[in-house]
Amino acid sequence: MPASWRDFSEGKSRKGRSFFLSLLAAAFAFSFVFYKVASGKVLFYLPALSGERYGVETGRQFNLLYFFSAFCPDCREMTPLLLKDLKGEGNILLIPVNVDGPRFYNAVEQFVSTLSLPSPVLFDEVREGKFVAADRFGVSITPTLVVLSPDGGVCAKLEGGSVLTVRKRLKDCRKEEVNGIGMQSAE
Amino acid sequence: MRKTVIFLGVLILFLNFTAPRALSLCVQAGNPFPDFVLKTTEGKEVRLSDYRGKVVFLAFFASWCPRCREELTFLNRIKKENPDLVVLAINQEGQNLTASRLETLKQNLDDWGIEFPVLLDMDLKVWDEACINALPTSVILDREGKIVFAEPNYYWASEEKIASILARFFGGEK
Numbered sequence: 001m002p003a004s005w006r007d008f009s010e011g012k013s014r015k016g017r018s019f020f021l022s023l024l025a026a027a028f029a030f031s032f033v034f035y036k037v038a039s040g041k042v043l044f045y046l047p048a049l050s051g052e053r054y055g056v057e058t059g060r061q062f063n064l065l066y067f068f069s070a071f072c073p074d075c076r077e078m079t080p081l082l083l084k085d086l087k088g089e090g091n092i093l094l095i096p097v098n099v100d101g102p103r104f105y106n107a108v109e110q111f112v113s114t115l116s117l118p119s120p121v122l123f124d125e126v127r128e129g130k131f132v133a134a135d136r137f138g139v140s141i142t143p144t145l146v147v148l149s150p151d152g153g154v155c156a157k158l159e160g161g162s163v164l165t166v167r168k169r170l171k172d173c174r175k176e177e178v179n180g181i182g183m184q185s186a187e
Numbered sequence: 188m189r190k191t192v193i194f195l196g197v198l199i200l201f202l203n204f205t206a207p208r209a210l211s212l213c214v215q216a217g218n219p220f221p222d223f224v225l226k227t228t229e230g231k232e233v234r235l236s237d238y239r240g241k242v243v244f245l246a247f248f249a250s251w252c253p254r255c256r257e258e259l260t261f262l263n264r265i266k267k268e269n270p271d272l273v274v275l276a277i278n279q280e281g282q283n284l285t286a287s288r289l290e291t292l293k294q295n296l297d298d299w300g301i302e303f304p305v306l307l308d309m310d311l312k313v314w315d316e317a318c319i320n321a322l323p324t325s326v327i328l329d330r331e332g333k334i335v336f337a338e339p340n341y342y343w344a345s346e347e348k349i350a351s352i353l354a355r356f357f358g359g360e361k
Contacts, residue, residue, distance in 0.1 A: 069249070069251060069252070069322070071249070071252070071279075071319070071320065071321050071322045072251075072252060072321075072322065073254070073321055073322075074253075074254075099251055101282040101283050102282075103282040103311060107320065125283075126283045126285055126288060129285045129286065129287030129288060130287065130288075131283070134251075139251075140250070140251060141251050141252070141253045142251050142252070160253065
């Protein structure tokens with residue numbers, strides 16, 4: 001047992017012991033908060049256009065999953081508007097998720113480079129008969145936007161080219177985050 | 188007045204250059220569409236050339252594409268109005284089509300009330316040969332198997348256009 005602890009436990013310094021306990025409690029609280037903020041939960045892993053695999057992680061910021069197809073005219077129209085709309089929006093990560101599959105690599109690559117979609121662009125893939133991302137969030141058409149709050153819950157789901165409402169829905173999501181209400185688990 | 192005309196001219200030019208466009212298809216009006224054999228969702232083989240002598244509508248689609256749903260349901264209607272028209276829908280989701288995904292696709296087709304054959308382009312051979320680059324894409328073949336209309340329907344608003352082309356073969360408003 002360290003000398004300092006023995007000293008406290010023997011009641012030689014009541015003031016010192018309470019200071020030590022306060023310090024311990026503060027360290028514990030700090031570690032807990034740090035753990036909650038810094039250690040996100042990975043919802044799923046998918047291959048990216050670059051060939052690497054990425055995990056979509058919660059805990060740090062809002063994630064905006066953008067389900068698109070390279071052959072979808074609405075996606076082609078909506079993408080520049082979406083990117084413009086998201087400019088200046090802090091604490092949100094846009095994650096493009098393609099539903100065409102790696103067989104259409106060239107078409108997707110062309111779509112991504114022409115419209116300057118941010119990397120990584122993920123390819124949704126079928127595992128055990130289901131799309132890892134699209135089926136998880138009930139996505140059946142493109143374009144669809146799914147807003148995940150930092151706790152991983154689905155805060156909003158926008159189907160079709162309703163880009164004009166994205167900013168408003170994000171604002172609502174941030175309000176809900178502050179108030180701590182209206183969260184729905186993504187599990 | 189003059190200023191208005193100049194403004195409109197500049198606006199049209201601007202829209203013409205900035206509007207997103209589909210790339211051109213590899214198939215052209217006047218040429219025959221390359222023959223193919225594909226299986227339907229029920230596993231039955233379909234050969235395009237078996238329909239020689241009939242007007243054929245090829246509808247390239249994917250289940251996630253809302254405009255494709257509109258087109259397929261529209262085609263279902265005109266097919267009912269004219270049973271002599273052959274409609275073949277060609278699905279592009281082969282690479283992700285597991286058994287359960289196939290069941291989901293069939294369920295979707297049932298929900299939309301689709302009654303014509305839906306073909307699965309599993310290795311995307313037909314897709315590649317036609318250079319499909321937007322969905323839905325519509326191709327109409329005359330009775331000799333030659334292409335009379337091939338358009339990547341970037342903006343699905345062409346029911347009238349398709350009806351007018353079919354009217355050439357069947358007469359009246361189809």
